[in-house]
Amino acid sequence: MKRRIFFHLLASIGFFATTVHMAIAAEAVDPNTKLIVADQSEFVRNLLEASGEREKLTFQIEFPNFAGGPAIYEAIRAGALDIAYVGDTPPIQARAAGTLLPIVGTFTRDVAQYRLTTRPGLTINKLSELKGKKVSYIEGSGRQVFLIEALNRAGLTLNDVELVKLRVADLPDAIRASAVDVAVLQEPHVTRLVKQVGASPVLDPEERKLLPSTSYFYARPEVLADPQKAEAIKAFLGAFVRAGKWSNDNEAAWSKFYYTDFQRVSPEDTAAILEGQSPLVFQTSIEAIPHHQKLIDILYKAGSIKEQFDAKQSFVSDFDQVVLDAR
Structure with missing residues (x-):
C-alpha cells in the first residue's frame, strides 16, 4: 500500500475512535433526521416492515435498492448513502482501494446463502x-x-x-x-x-x-461524526437485530411475507429455500473480527488484494452494546 494511503487510513482510525464516541452521546434522534440505508433485494426494508420494527423508528429512513457491493461502494463514496448492507467482501475491497468504511454491524448465518x-x-x-x-x-x-x-x-x-x-x-x-x-x-x-x-x-x-454467510453494515466516516445520524444508526441497528430475532422465531410468517408475497416464490419453493437456510446470528465487533481476518487472508493469498490488512482496524465497537441489548 502506498505510504500516503496508509497514513490516511491510520488518521481515519483515530478519527473514528473520537468522533463515534462523541456522536453516540446524543440521547434522542431528531424526527427530521434522515438515514439513507443501501439495501439489496429489498431484504432490510422487508425485514423491518414484516417484524413491525420500522414503524417504531421515529426518524426518516430510506432504503434505495442496489444489485451488489460495487454499485453500493460508488454510491457511498459519492456521499449518496449513510450506511449500507453489503456482503463480506465489499469492506475489504473498499479498504484495498484506500477507502476505510468502518463496519458498524455484523450478522451471519452458519450456512452460506450463496x-x-x-x-x-x-x-x-x-x-x-x-x-x-x-x-x-x-x-x-x-x-x-x-x-x-x-x-x-x-x-x-x-x-x-x-x-x-x-x-x-x-x-x-x-x-x-x-x-x-x-x-x-x-x-x-x-x-x-x-x-x-x-x-x-x-x-x-x-x-x-465453504464459508458462513456473513454480511455487514458499513458507514461513511462523516455520518459517524454527526451526533444525530449516529444516534439514528444506533436505533436502526437495534431495530434490525430485533427484526432478525423475530424472523428466526417466526419463520413461516417471515418467509410468506418476503419470499411468497414479495418475491412471488411459490409456497413449495419457499419451503425449499427455508430448508437450506440457517438462522440469523448477530455479532459484536470483537466476535466478528476473526472471520473478517480469514476473508482478508483468503483474498490476499489469491492475489486479489495487495495488502494483508489487520481486520481490527475495519470495525468500530461503539455499537456493540446495541447488538448485545437487542439480540
Missing part, C-alpha cells in the same frame, strides 16, 4: 470439476471470496478457471442462456432456475461448508 449454480445440462459432482469451466466473477462482491474458497478446497486457483466478469443483476440470465458454466447465486434465483431451465447447484457436500 450457491455455486451450473447452467442447464451441466452437472458438477465435485468442486475439482470446476477446473476449466467458465465461471462468473464479480470483484468487490461477496461472491468473489466464496468462489475463491471453493477453488481453494479443490486445490485450484483462479488461474484454473475461465473468469467471466459480470454484474450481479446479469447472473441469472447468464445461467439461463448458458453464457457461463457456473455462477454464484442466491435465492430465490437458484430455486427458480432449477425449476425453470434445469440448472443445478454443485452437488459436492463440501460446497455447503
Whole structure:
C-alpha cells in the first residue's frame, strides 16, 4: 500500500475512535433526521416492515435498492448513502482501494446463502470439476471470496478457471442462456432456475461448508461524526437485530411475507429455500473480527488484494452494546 494511503487510513482510525464516541452521546434522534440505508433485494426494508420494527423508528429512513457491493461502494463514496448492507467482501475491497468504511454491524448465518449454480445440462459432482469451466466473477462482491474458497478446497486457483466478469443483476440470465458454466447465486434465483431451465447447484457436500454467510453494515466516516445520524444508526441497528430475532422465531410468517408475497416464490419453493437456510446470528465487533481476518487472508493469498490488512482496524465497537441489548 502506498505510504500516503496508509497514513490516511491510520488518521481515519483515530478519527473514528473520537468522533463515534462523541456522536453516540446524543440521547434522542431528531424526527427530521434522515438515514439513507443501501439495501439489496429489498431484504432490510422487508425485514423491518414484516417484524413491525420500522414503524417504531421515529426518524426518516430510506432504503434505495442496489444489485451488489460495487454499485453500493460508488454510491457511498459519492456521499449518496449513510450506511449500507453489503456482503463480506465489499469492506475489504473498499479498504484495498484506500477507502476505510468502518463496519458498524455484523450478522451471519452458519450456512452460506450463496450457491455455486451450473447452467442447464451441466452437472458438477465435485468442486475439482470446476477446473476449466467458465465461471462468473464479480470483484468487490461477496461472491468473489466464496468462489475463491471453493477453488481453494479443490486445490485450484483462479488461474484454473475461465473468469467471466459480470454484474450481479446479469447472473441469472447468464445461467439461463448458458453464457457461463457456473455462477454464484442466491435465492430465490437458484430455486427458480432449477425449476425453470434445469440448472443445478454443485452437488459436492463440501460446497455447503465453504464459508458462513456473513454480511455487514458499513458507514461513511462523516455520518459517524454527526451526533444525530449516529444516534439514528444506533436505533436502526437495534431495530434490525430485533427484526432478525423475530424472523428466526417466526419463520413461516417471515418467509410468506418476503419470499411468497414479495418475491412471488411459490409456497413449495419457499419451503425449499427455508430448508437450506440457517438462522440469523448477530455479532459484536470483537466476535466478528476473526472471520473478517480469514476473508482478508483468503483474498490476499489469491492475489486479489495487495495488502494483508489487520481486520481490527475495519470495525468500530461503539455499537456493540446495541447488538448485545437487542439480540
